[in-house]
Amino acid sequence: MKNSLAKIPALLRQRFKQNLRSFNHWFLDTPERALLEAQQAAQRIKNVEIEHFGNKKISPESGNYTENVMSYWQVYLDKNLTIIKIKLAEFQLSRRIINISNPILLEKLKVIDEIIEKYAIKDKVISNSALLSTPQPLKINASEINKQSDSYDINDIRPTPPSEDTGVFPSSIGKTVNKIRANLTPQAEEEFMRNYRISQNRTKIALRFLIILIIVPILTHNLSKPFIVNPILERIRGDNKIQIFLNSDMEKEALHELHIFEQGLRFEYLLNQAPPLSSEVIQEKIKDKAREMADEFYLKSSSAISNVFADLISLLSFSIIIALSKREIMILKSFMDTIVYGLSDSAKAFLIILFTDIFVGFHSPDGWEVLLEGIAEHLGLPGNRNVIFFFIATFPVILNTIFKYWIFRYLSRLSPSALATLKEMDE
Template sequence: MKSPNETVNNKVTAGSVNPRPTHSPEDWGASAWEQDWDPAEDLNEEDIEQIANEAEEEFRRNPGQDTPRDKWITPLLDFGSVSGAIDPDQERSEDNLQGEALANQDESQRALRYIAQLVGIPLVSGFIFSRALADPVLSFTLQNNAEAFAMNDHQKVEGAHAVHVEEARLRMDAAIGKSPPLTEEALNEHLSEFALELEEEERHHNEQSLITLVSDSVSGIMLFSILAQKTRGRQALFNTFSRLFEGLSDIAKAVLIILIADTLLGYHSEEGWTGLLELVLGHYGVEAEEEGVVIFVGVVPVVIDVFFKYWIFIGLNKISPGAVVTIKQIDTH
């Protein structure tokens, strides 16, 4: 069975791709420190694309592969990794690094395109659906049904407070001589008009909140449907995140994990969860009840904390045991 590097070299030599120039021993001498070793040097775009496709197929899609990606950052824990690190075949090592670099570059570009799809498609779909279907239907309902989008109890209380403030303002202006005195009949008529304006504003606000809910629901469904599909873009995104995370040092991993954990689950996170819940519910025109907020804050962070600790002691131990040790040492101080 041929290695991935031999396969790439044979296909490059046998095809239309020009062979890469061999490097003399002087190329690896002291003067080489000042040279820019570009993996794509002396290759045209077709050559780079072919090598990238071959390398990606060998390194990612072949379930029987033995050569790991990013092997230069893999700890030297066995004979194979040690012998590979001190392999005297310089051309083979260069081909290995070149294939991995091109595969990483292609994978990162595919991940960026997938992120653009995750952001763009749901937003555009939700906007079009809400503006083309939901907005006309709800606007027609608002204009032809006086009971549609009625004020809730919280809005009525706030509206009554606003009416009292308006009444106090009118009486104050009349008392200091800034406006002529109003009769009770004129005052009641003005307050009635003011209350009707408030009601119309709140009904329109309820309509917009429902449109927002429809738009966000469509966007959420589209986002979930895109993520649920097993595509090369999704795999490239997961692999890119994994490669970036594994490329961090143990201390950097520990600090990043502690930062996220303290932000979501720290002693001060209760106020943050409360504010976030009120912000989200207010975005959809729903008043946050105190009992619901207390239950949410008391249950959700605890569940997240359990799964987070499970991942640290089960998943992170396999990925980076040193990061787990660093986290334990930091927690003891």
């Protein structure tokens, strides 16, 4: 027992020496560690410039992005610039105590210099000879990175005066304090209500304009067809009912229906569910049915012709609305952007997969066939199977190529995380 108690001070001394050596080693590596972290932050900024801004400065002028996407990149830039500023301040403080002379640090400083000069967070270039000679304080003139407005405009970054010292704490703390202070001002509630009313009015305008874009063409078609197109068409065609069928498909449909009617009469007679009919009576019934079908297909042909002109009038009304509503179009675009960018990455990926599978997926040919046959019937055109199959064999392929190019070219820049989620869901 006494031997065990006697060993405790020796173990404590050994543990203390180990901790002291570890701390000493950590302290001596502080300059290199701080500079490495600053170099990594600068490299991250450089990678974003190469991948998303064409190797140019991260700014609205360098990339075609919306305000929400640009604010995302601005916050990412501010975060890494803050890391560079703090780590260079740590590097400066540690070099006052520790003398280092390592040529490898020069390569790291080159990457850092490129970024801090580009974004104006330094007014004086680091001297390379200072690392190889006697240790001198590293003077860095940092900018107020995070003291920007809520618009996240990168052009608001300004270099601080040379006499201003770099703080140890990130300036985001000051930004948070300023935001809290602004929320406590007497004008904060008035500003909030004003922004709320603007947003509410924009939403109302966008929804009203969207309803107009849908309702007006439909009403124009349904009103112009019976009151304008049909009277003009009936006056032109007159009582001439020689051209009953508009195309061969209508004629085949009428003959098929008449043949079924004739076979139905014979079937009823064979089942003894109807009294025996003479051939003259059967011919008279078939003749009456033919007259009835002739009137029916004559009206159907007239309706198909009038649909063409009614659709043109609806398209004209839609074009007039678009031409006279530039302000509403901009508001609607902003409203749709807010909805789309407000979705989560999983929701974006889900909608993209749903949309692409419907139009270019494995089962889409059947849907395209039904859609094209319906359009042909609406316009009174013959449903040519060769034309429909050729369209299905080419257009979805072109559409699929456009989707893939859009995903590769734009989605990777607008929402990289949504692109990653989309790839995972596809796999």
